[in-house]
Amino acid sequence: MQSDTAGSWVPVALSSDLPALAVMPARIASETVALWRSASGRATASADRCPHRGMRLSHGFVRGEALSCIYHGWSYAQGGQCLKIPAHPGLTPPETIRVVTYAVAEQDGVVWAAAGAPAGEPPRLNGFAPLRSVTVDAAIGFIEAAAGVGMNADGFLSPADAPSGLCLLLSDQGAGQTLVHVLIGQDAGPSARIAASRAVEALRRRAEALSTEGAGA
Amino acid sequence: MNKIGMIDEWYPVGLFSQLDPNGRDTWLMGEPIRVAIDGEGNPLVTGGNGRVLAVCVRYGHVWASLGKPDHDLFPIPEADQPGRRLVEVGVVRVRCSPLRAVENFLDIAHFPFVHTDILGSEPHTEVQNYKVEIREEEDEVWATQVKFYQPQAAKSASGGITTEYMYRVPAPTCSVLYKTCPPRPSEWDVITLFVQPLFEDVCDVWPWMALYDDDTPMTDLIHFQQTIFLQDRSILENQIPTLLPLDPGMEIPTRADLTSVAYRRWLKRHNYTYGAQLVAQ
Structure with missing residues (x-):
C-alpha cells in the first residue's frame, strides 16, 4: 500500500485525458488538487481551494496560462500567485494571495504530481503506453487480491491471468477508491486493446465484489 | 457550534x-x-x-x-403595498451551511461568473464602492448604493442596465434584497431569501418575491428565480470548509466583500453560530 506518498510521484492522470484549457480534480495522497493544462500545453497541479471563498478550483476554468475560480473569477498563475481579481480590475493582487502548487512531471503519456520535493524522476513505462483510466470502488488490497498478484514499489501491477502486455498503474484515492491507469504494449493493435480493456473491466468487478464482501464481513 | x-x-x-x-x-x-x-x-x-x-x-x-x-x-413594509405580485418560488435543498447560503445571496461579484449573461457578464466585473452598516436600532445589516451592470436584471428587463441594489439581513438566516424595478423606476422590487436550517450543513432555501410586474407569467417568474438558485447551488455545495468561517484567516475578503464581512461580524457578535466555524474549533 502507498501509506505515505509525501515526496513521491503519484500518477494523477493520463496526458490524453487532460487537453489544453481543461481542469479536473485529482488526488495526491490525502490532498485534492486542481489539475489543469494551459493553452500552451503546460500541466499544473494547484491546491483545490480558492483562498477567497473556499470554492473548489477544480470547478474553475482555464484561460491562457492561468486557472480561474468559477465563483468570482480570481485567476492564478502556474506558480500559484493570484493574477487578477475581476471585482477590482485596477488592483494588482498582493503577493500574499496565492495557492499552493505541486511538482508536476509528464512523461510517457502520464501526468505525475508530488506533494513535497520528489527525489528523481517518475518511473518510466518501459515500452508500455497508456490505454485508459478507470476508477475502481475498492482499495488497492482488493485489486491485488482480484489480480492474484501484488503491486510493486512504483505502483505497477501485472494481473496474473490477463492478456500478456497488460500492466496496471495504481493510485490510492482514499475513501476506498483506486485510480487505475491501464497500460498496454506500445505496439498493441485494436483487438489487443479491446481485450485489455475488457480484462480490466472484469478485474474491476471482481475487486469491487471483494470490497463489498470485505465491508459486509 | x-x-x-x-x-x-x-x-x-x-x-x-x-x-x-x-x-x-x-x-x-x-x-x-x-x-x-x-x-x-x-x-x-x-x-x-x-x-x-x-x-x-x-x-x-x-x-x-x-x-x-x-x-x-422582521417587517417588510413593501410586502403589503398594493399592486405587487407575490411570488412563492418554492424550495431548493442545498447541502451547505445555512449561513453560507445567505452570504452568497449578499454577494454581487459572482454574477458574471456564476449567473453568466443573466445577472452579470464579462467584462463588466467591477464592483463599485458601496455602503455597509449595522443599523443598531433595528439590529440589522444593511448594504446600500450597490450598483452592478446586468445583461438581464429581471424577467421584465430587456437588454443590459446598471441595476441598483440594497441588501438587508434582518435575521441570521434571512435576507431581503431591494432591486431596481424596470417597469417602475420609483419603486424597488423585493426579493427575499428565507433559509430553513435543517442541519449545520444542509438547508432548505425558500425564495420569495414581491414584484411590480403584471406581464410576466407566474411560471416564468418562478423559473427565472429557480435557474438563479440552481446556479448558486453548484457553488454552495463545493465550498471548503462547509461551515462559514467567522474568524479571519481562513478566507481573504476584498472591498467587494464588505457586506459579507459585516454579516460575519454581526453573526459572531450575537452568537449566531449554527452553521459557522470558529478558530477555536
Missing part, C-alpha cells in the same frame, strides 16, 4: 399555501419537526417530542421557532 444563540429566532418551515392536514416531516436545526394545518386552518408545527412550537404566518410562509421568540418576525 451549537444552536443556543439562534434557538429563539423564527425560521421558515414551509409555504402556507401548501400546508397539508397530514403534515410534512422536516427538520429544524437538527430536530425532526412536522408541519401541518389544523382543523381551523391554522398552521401546527410540532417538535420531536410532540411539543407544539411557536408559529406565525408571514410572506407566504409558515415560520416556527424551537425556543421562545421575544420578538415578532
Whole structure:
C-alpha cells in the first residue's frame, strides 16, 4: 500500500485525458488538487481551494496560462500567485494571495504530481503506453487480491491471468477508491486493446465484489 | 457550534399555501419537526417530542421557532403595498451551511461568473464602492448604493442596465434584497431569501418575491428565480470548509466583500453560530 506518498510521484492522470484549457480534480495522497493544462500545453497541479471563498478550483476554468475560480473569477498563475481579481480590475493582487502548487512531471503519456520535493524522476513505462483510466470502488488490497498478484514499489501491477502486455498503474484515492491507469504494449493493435480493456473491466468487478464482501464481513 | 444563540429566532418551515392536514416531516436545526394545518386552518408545527412550537404566518410562509421568540418576525413594509405580485418560488435543498447560503445571496461579484449573461457578464466585473452598516436600532445589516451592470436584471428587463441594489439581513438566516424595478423606476422590487436550517450543513432555501410586474407569467417568474438558485447551488455545495468561517484567516475578503464581512461580524457578535466555524474549533 502507498501509506505515505509525501515526496513521491503519484500518477494523477493520463496526458490524453487532460487537453489544453481543461481542469479536473485529482488526488495526491490525502490532498485534492486542481489539475489543469494551459493553452500552451503546460500541466499544473494547484491546491483545490480558492483562498477567497473556499470554492473548489477544480470547478474553475482555464484561460491562457492561468486557472480561474468559477465563483468570482480570481485567476492564478502556474506558480500559484493570484493574477487578477475581476471585482477590482485596477488592483494588482498582493503577493500574499496565492495557492499552493505541486511538482508536476509528464512523461510517457502520464501526468505525475508530488506533494513535497520528489527525489528523481517518475518511473518510466518501459515500452508500455497508456490505454485508459478507470476508477475502481475498492482499495488497492482488493485489486491485488482480484489480480492474484501484488503491486510493486512504483505502483505497477501485472494481473496474473490477463492478456500478456497488460500492466496496471495504481493510485490510492482514499475513501476506498483506486485510480487505475491501464497500460498496454506500445505496439498493441485494436483487438489487443479491446481485450485489455475488457480484462480490466472484469478485474474491476471482481475487486469491487471483494470490497463489498470485505465491508459486509 | 451549537444552536443556543439562534434557538429563539423564527425560521421558515414551509409555504402556507401548501400546508397539508397530514403534515410534512422536516427538520429544524437538527430536530425532526412536522408541519401541518389544523382543523381551523391554522398552521401546527410540532417538535420531536410532540411539543407544539411557536408559529406565525408571514410572506407566504409558515415560520416556527424551537425556543421562545421575544420578538415578532422582521417587517417588510413593501410586502403589503398594493399592486405587487407575490411570488412563492418554492424550495431548493442545498447541502451547505445555512449561513453560507445567505452570504452568497449578499454577494454581487459572482454574477458574471456564476449567473453568466443573466445577472452579470464579462467584462463588466467591477464592483463599485458601496455602503455597509449595522443599523443598531433595528439590529440589522444593511448594504446600500450597490450598483452592478446586468445583461438581464429581471424577467421584465430587456437588454443590459446598471441595476441598483440594497441588501438587508434582518435575521441570521434571512435576507431581503431591494432591486431596481424596470417597469417602475420609483419603486424597488423585493426579493427575499428565507433559509430553513435543517442541519449545520444542509438547508432548505425558500425564495420569495414581491414584484411590480403584471406581464410576466407566474411560471416564468418562478423559473427565472429557480435557474438563479440552481446556479448558486453548484457553488454552495463545493465550498471548503462547509461551515462559514467567522474568524479571519481562513478566507481573504476584498472591498467587494464588505457586506459579507459585516454579516460575519454581526453573526459572531450575537452568537449566531449554527452553521459557522470558529478558530477555536
